[in-house]
Amino acid sequence: MAHEVRGVIARGKGEPVSVETVVVPDPGPGEALVQVRACGVCHTDLHYRDGGITDDFPFLLGHEAAGVVEAVGPDVTALAPGDFVILNWRAVCGQCRSCLRGRPWYCFDSRNAVQKMTLADGTELTPALGIGAFADKTLVAAGQCTKVDPAADPAAAGLLGCGVMAGIGAALNTGAVTRGDSVAVIGCGGVGDAAIAGARLAGAAKIIAVDIEDRKLEWAKDFGATHTVNSAKTDPVAAIRELTGGFGADVVIEAVGRPETYEQAFYARDLAGTLVLVGVPTPQMKIELPLLEVFGRGGALKSSWYGDCLPSRDFPMLIDLYLQGRLDLAAFVSETIALEEVEAAFDKMHRGEVLRSVVVL
Numbered sequence: 001m002a003h004e005v006r007g008v009i010a011r012g013k014g015e016p017v018s019v020e021t022v023v024v025p026d027p028g029p030g031e032a033l034v035q036v037r038a039c040g041v042c043h044t045d046l047h048y049r050d051g052g053i054t055d056d057f058p059f060l061l062g063h064e065a066a067g068v069v070e071a072v073g074p075d076v077t078a079l080a081p082g083d084f085v086i087l088n089w090r091a092v093c094g095q096c097r098s099c100l101r102g103r104p105w106y107c108f109d110s111r112n113a114v115q116k117m118t119l120a121d122g123t124e125l126t127p128a129l130g131i132g133a134f135a136d137k138t139l140v141a142a143g144q145c146t147k148v149d150p151a152a153d154p155a156a157a158g159l160l161g162c163g164v165m166a167g168i169g170a171a172l173n174t175g176a177v178t179r180g181d182s183v184a185v186i187g188c189g190g191v192g193d194a195a196i197a198g199a200r201l202a203g204a205a206k207i208i209a210v211d212i213e214d215r216k217l218e219w220a221k222d223f224g225a226t227h228t229v230n231s232a233k234t235d236p237v238a239a240i241r242e243l244t245g246g247f248g249a250d251v252v253i254e255a256v257g258r259p260e261t262y263e264q265a266f267y268a269r270d271l272a273g274t275l276v277l278v279g280v281p282t283p284q285m286k287i288e289l290p291l292l293e294v295f296g297r298g299g300a301l302k303s304s305w306y307g308d309c310l311p312s313r314d315f316p317m318l319i320d321l322y323l324q325g326r327l328d329l330a331a332f333v334s335e336t337i338a339l340e341e342v343e344a345a346f347d348k349m350h351r352g353e354v355l356r357s358v359v360v361l
């Protein structure tokens, strides 16, 4: 039996998205049918709409989601109808070289649902990041579902499925921030603020937030920034060094994805410090770094892919911290909206008015 539901579709490059009927098949082997409860609006959805990721239109957008399992395929034992889950981009195989070496986030054989969701006329849809959760229901690989405590508000929980996990993981996993560290975060959108929250969780003593907008710096304080620097008015490298006794921060997290901010992060790092790149650059972006500085400063230049997260390890743990009041996931939810308001949410995101707009179903 197929399910007819509403979904947010991007039909062509840059065209406004629209709510249309989507046909979702019953789950086959290895698959799960999920009733979406909430799904955050992310830059990646906008990039899909604008043709910046692939040309496989039409897309079913949405990928930062939490929901309730409605049905599972015949061979699925790890999940059951009624489970409250957070969705992740790809189910890892557990057996490839990366998985076996303990780096499942670089899995070579990760999976999404095999069956296709379609428009009413049978046109196959490409689900954003293998999820497609701006819809009443979606079909995913069972391994894309991670069970978490159902006491969590879906709007807050779903955010762990993408941007907020990327930021928290950049601090906790990639940057390995530890108690007493000084941390600087460049770019205080949803991802940067999540990195700040992660640094606070890890016990960082000093958390320096850098942005070009005062409004963003005010929000950053709510997540744990102890100092703020407006880099449109002040040289951020000099400011970070001054705030760290002349040295630079132990961990600098770049959460913008631009050459100039990467360069600032490079120079704002203490000797033997760590630079974490979590902002996503475009293919054209390049930087030039003096090799002697790379050598002389030591430490590590790292990129953080999806916060180097392991959903089965990190999602339940972070939901528990949230339910204990130690991680304010709800603070990332700037507004809750309906499916019809996704296009308007893209505009708000573009204008920097929100951390996250979240579709609630």
Ligand code: APR
Binding pocket: 043, 044, 163, 166, 186, 187, 188, 189, 190, 191, 192, 210, 211, 212, 213, 216, 231, 255, 256, 257, 258, 260, 261, 278, 279, 280, 281, 352, 354, 355
């Ligand atoms: N210096 C400092 N901050 C900057 C600069 C700059 N030159 N340019 C932009 N910013 C700030 C913006 O003011 C904004 O607060 O960076 C922040 C970016 O936040 P968002 O646009 O909300 O993006 P976010 O969702 O946080 O993602 C940031 O991480 O995962 C990636 O694809 C994502 O590349 C994007 C980045």
Ligand code: ZN
Binding pocket: 042, 043, 044, 045, 063, 064, 162, 163
């Ligand atoms: Zn995303």
Ligand code: ZN
Binding pocket: 092, 093, 094, 095, 096, 097, 098, 099, 100, 104, 106, 107, 108, 109, 110
């Ligand atoms: Zn694998």
